[in-house]
Amino acid sequence: MGQKEARDACTKAKYLLQSHPEFLPVLVTDLADFSFYSRLHWLIEYLPHLGDGSDYYDQKxxxxxxxxxxxxxLPLAAGLVDQKEFDALIAGER
Known part of the structure; x- marks a missing residue:
C-alpha cells in the first residue's frame, strides 16, 4: 500500500473507530509519514525494511x-470498508 492509500485508510479508520472508544489504535507501518501519523493520535510502531540480511525487522x-x-x-485496508462491515470486523464476525 502506498502513502496516499495508507493515508486514506487511516483517515477513514479513524472515523470508523469513533463508534468504538474502547479501542486504542496501534499502527504498525514501514511508511515514514510521521507528520501525518502525529495527527491521528494513535500509537505508531515503525517497522522499516532495512535491506537483506537485517535481523532488526524480524526481531522487532x-x-x-x-x-x-x-x-x-486488523489490516489497514479495514479502514476502507463501510461502518457496518467495520463493526462486524471488530466483533469478530468476518
Whole structure:
C-alpha cells in the first residue's frame, strides 16, 4: 500500500473507530509519514525494511507480536470498508 492509500485508510479508520472508544489504535507501518501519523493520535510502531540480511525487522516483528499478543489486529485496508462491515470486523464476525 502506498502513502496516499495508507493515508486514506487511516483517515477513514479513524472515523470508523469513533463508534468504538474502547479501542486504542496501534499502527504498525514501514511508511515514514510521521507528520501525518502525529495527527491521528494513535500509537505508531515503525517497522522499516532495512535491506537483506537485517535481523532488526524480524526481531522487532516478533517483539511486536508478543507486545500486542492480546490485541485485536486488523489490516489497514479495514479502514476502507463501510461502518457496518467495520463493526462486524471488530466483533469478530468476518
Amino acid at each position: 516483528r516478533r517483539y511486536l507480536a508478543w507486545r500486542y499478543r492480546n490485541a485485536l489486529a
